[in-house]
Amino acid sequence: MSTTKILITGATGYIGGAILSALLNSRDAKNYEISALVRKPEYVTTLSAKGVTGILFQSLDDLTTIKEAATNHDVVINAASASHDQSAIAIIEGLAERRKNTGVHTAIIHTSGTSILADRPISGEWIDTAIYSDLDDIYSYEKNHREIYSQRVVDLAVVETGEKLGVTTFIIVPPTIYGKGNGFFSTISQQVPNLTRLAIKKGQAFVLGKGEGIWNHVHILDLAPLYTLILHSFLTKSPIPSGKPGIYFAETGEHTWLEVSQGIAKAAVAHGLLKDQAIGSISLAEAAKETGIDERLIELALGSNSRARADLSRNIGWEPSRGNLEFYAHFEAEVGAVAKEYK
Ligand SMILES: NC(=O)c1ccc[n+]([C@@H]2O[C@H](COP(=O)([O-])OP(=O)(O)OC[C@H]3O[C@@H](n4cnc5c(N)ncnc54)[C@H](OP(=O)(O)O)[C@@H]3O)[C@@H](O)[C@H]2O)c1
Structure with a gap:
């Protein structure tokens, strides 16, 4: 070559x-x-x-x-x-x-x-599971x-x-x-760290609506x-x-937003960032106010259903090795990385 x-x-x-x-x-x-x-x-x-x-x-x-x-x-x-x-x-x-x-x-x-x-399950505009x-x-x-x-x-x-x-x-x-x-530079993701920072700011982990959306x-x-x-x-x-x-x-499993918030809450309590593991519910308007992100966008980013299967990627030879177990175990480390920002 x-x-x-x-x-x-x-x-x-x-x-x-x-x-x-x-x-x-x-x-x-x-x-x-x-x-x-x-x-x-x-x-x-x-x-x-x-x-x-x-x-x-x-x-x-x-x-x-x-x-x-x-x-x-x-x-x-x-x-x-x-x-x-x-x-x-x-x-x-x-x-x-x-x-x-x-x-x-x-x-x-x-x-x-x-x-x-x-989809838009919080505003109820359309639901697509x-x-x-x-x-x-x-x-x-x-x-x-x-x-x-x-x-x-x-x-x-x-x-x-x-x-x-x-x-x-x-x-x-x-x-x-x-x-x-x-x-060589940034090594942490966006969604879980951002949700963790917000939970710390609010004093409680939360979901939009009931957190039933699947990603x-x-x-x-x-x-x-x-x-x-x-x-x-x-x-x-x-x-x-x-x-x-x-x-x-590119996917190796699914989770709900509620499961993400539960993972964050558990890890945040362990790191002394939250007092308890209770999960609150907030509206789109509140989430937009807290994050400064437009309501329309926040619904897609933090409350929606978005379900994909990487069949084509696997067909061409993609062989991911980590699945749901690794995902559910990762909150400890990711919340731990955010915790360092508060020391
Ligand atoms: N992380 C996820 O879970 C995820 C999932 C799906 C899709 N995405 C999308 O993938 C993209 C990259 O995500 P990421 O997690 O890697 O984000 P990231 O860690 O914030 O990195 C963004 C990179 O793009 C550069 N960049 C951003 N805006 C720029 C601008 N206006 N001009 C020049 N350079 C700019 C940044 O440069 P500097 O270092 O100079 O800021 C940095 O190198 C985003 O659009 C994100 O929405 C992310």
Whole structure:
């Protein structure tokens, strides 16, 4: 295999950091020349010591730098934002230029999230407890959805711009990601730590409504290998789905929001962060006030049903090794990490 130039966004984050480590530790690492778009000079220094070239940019709105960087790479792994369509489009435009200039096939592996499947059970607008497989036509599901939602907008833009400009697209759609990451910078996730901080602020763990919504989970160290698997398959020309059918879920089990809050409460009591394990119930309006996040978004993010099955990912050889047991056991460590912020 000749050298492949890979660019990653979000390398200082939880997901991107774990992907970068997986790339550096992969069997093909010697064939990869890896760069990362980052916002601070100190990140460039840290990455340089790991053999990764840092490229400075201002933000995801710095479309000129993003496009130019993509033009100099064969594959871009986009793990900075699931909700920023213009940067994803700039990446694909740059990869199309690369293909035009070199004749080499180019690809983007974009990160979405299973809130694309989320319903609205708290407001009662619509309830959808169906389980979606990534063997289903997820592109059409997103295209024909009743509601415009940023992550679906980006997914559609990625697929359609890729098709138009001749760039291969893969979209990975993680659910709640948990566990300690192994990136060089941020190594903790968002949902459980954020809920823990809120529980501490309110003096009690809570759920929206009754907390009956069901979501999936995946451990960060099971998720990252799905990226390297898809990358390897693309580079070795294995015939795996891309474009419209190339939307891959990643899950290893399900939980309810109530179970998450119970896990947080138990661990928070053990760490002396809460007095008891009682679970309160709050309204969308209260949750929005507490978090500063829009009511519409918080319903999707913290109260919905979103049920996925990663059948396609497993069909192409993804072999996650952690399941429900690891998920239910992880609260202790994740709440423990948040506890350090309060010392
Ligand atoms: N964690 C989850 O459970 C989960 C599940 C599904 C989907 N997702 C989605 O995946 C994406 C990444 O998640 P994460 O958990 O890895 O988040 P994270 O730890 O906060 O990392 C975000 C990364 O993206 C970069 N970034 C964010 N906004 C940027 C901007 N405006 N300009 C330039 N760089 C920017 C950050 O750079 P700096 O270091 O410079 O801030 C960081 O490298 C998010 O869109 C998230 O919604 C997350």
